[in-house]
Amino acid sequence: MTPQKENNRSEKSELHPRNKHRSRYNFKQLISASKELKNYVYKNEHNEDSVDFADQSAVKALNKSLLKYFYNISQWDIPKDSLxxxxxxxxxxxxYVADLLGSSNKGKIPKGNKINVLDIGVGSNCIYPIIGHQEYGWNFVGSDIDPLSxxxxxxxxxxxxxxxxxxxxxLQNSKMGIFRGIVGAKERFDVTICNPPFHSSLKEAEQGTRQKWRNLGTEKEMKHVLNFGGNKAELWCPGGERAFIEQMIVQSxxxxxxxxxxxxxxxxxANLKSIYSALVNAKAFEVTTVQMSQGQKISRFVAWTxxxxxxxxxxxxxxxVETPKPEVKAD
Structure with missing residues (x-):
């Protein structure tokens, strides 16, 4: 899907039509949900309320407000330096994953607890299960290799x-395990999601962070604290995202x-060509790539069945099929 260009400063038109965050942040509303955010709001060069997105504490405070205001999550926190x-x-x-499920269901998006989703690398923030359950009522299993997460x-x-x-x-106990060791022999999932570690080394992750600082227009130098946080398991693995996804395809x-x-x-x-080749080798019946956009960042996900x-x-x-209602025994 080709992202649209933003044509209205009040709306982020490149986001999905059902995304609750298409409008610009209303900081007055968000502060009403979480007073902590007030400490980080300031007037930017356009005389508009904003926060310093290069400040990890500010981003965390913003997330707390968003989760409380839009998703009814009143208690959310993550360890220091987590993503x-x-x-x-x-x-x-x-x-977009909801749309994908709808594509197998004559265009009707399935909702409710009959839908089971597996989140590979749920992380300390548990963000995908929160949004997926609160928006669509889906059930989630989240796996992670990091006990702290x-x-x-x-x-x-x-x-x-x-x-x-x-x-x-x-908890995923195997360094090589993705689905193996998590999915039970008789379990069925309607869809799996994953935000894989995209760097191949700590050095590469730190280089990526420095680029983010430049993109955010800040001159601050941070040697070991990564923008938006992130520990080793969240940010990098041997071979980076290409190796991780190719292993995921084999295990799928x-x-x-x-x-x-x-x-x-x-x-x-640049990793798509190799990923498509791995999917051909795995004999996937159908492969689709969905492009997404948020501001200047272009991303996408690959889906296969x-x-x-x-x-x-x-x-x-x-x-x-409706879930049978429990029998009520007469007194």
């Missing part, structure tokens, strides 16, 4: 009643009948 994600872009991924995600779930019973997190073929759609964000367009049209139609039948 603090830009919520509008994360919401876009979820909304799992503990943080659990705290968020336990502290917010809307997420309880709808989001589960699991091993559970091809247990998931309708597999997806992953792809930060670097091993199910043909008939199998997809058969899979989606379970979405329409």
């Amino acid at each position: 603090c994600p830009p919520i509008p872009g994360r919401a876009d991924y979820i909304h 799992i503990d943080s995600a659990k705290r968020i779930i336990d502290a917010n009643k809307p997420l309880q019973g709808a989001v589960e997190v699991r 073929a091993q559970i091809s009948d247990q998931c309708l759609w597999f997806t992953s964000l792809v930060s670097k367009s 091993f199910h043909d049209e008939e199998a997809q139609a058969e899979w989606t039948k379970k979405w329409k």
Whole structure:
């Protein structure tokens, strides 16, 4: 999908039509949701309210307000130096994944707890399960290789009643495991999502951070603190995102009948050719690439399925079956 150019300063028209963050931030509303944000709001060169997006604490305070105001998440926090994600872009991924599921369901987007989603690399912020459940009512399993991230995600779930019973997190004990060690033999997921570690080394991650600082127009130097945070597992792995996604494709073929759609964000367009080649080798039936845009940043996700049209139609039948109501015994 080709992103539209922004033609109205009050609306981010390149974001998904259902994205709640298309309008410019209303800081008065957001401060009413979380007073902490007030400490970071200032007037920019256009005499408009803003925050310093190069300040990790400011971004965290903004996220707290957004999650409370738009998603009814009253308690959200992450450990120091953990990845603090830009919520509008994360919401876009979820909304386009909803469209993807709808493409297998005659254009109707499935909602409710019949839809099971696996988030590979849920992170300490638990952001995709929060948005996906609060927007569509889906159930989530989130996996992560970092025990501290799992503990943080659990705290968020336990502290917010809307997420309880709808989001589960699991520790990945294998460095080579993605689906292996997480997906049970009889489990079925309607879709998997992933924001893979995109750098191949700590040095590369730090170089990327310096570029972000330049893009944000700041002269500050930060040696070891990464913009928007992020620990090793969140930001880099051997071979970077290409190696990670190619391993994901190999393992997805091993559970091809247990998931309708597999997806992953792809930060670097140069990696697409290799990823497509891996999908051909894995004998994926259908592959689609969805382009997304947030401001100057262009991103995309690749989605693949091993199910043909008939199998997809058969899979989606379970979405329409009503859950039997429990019998009420007479006194």
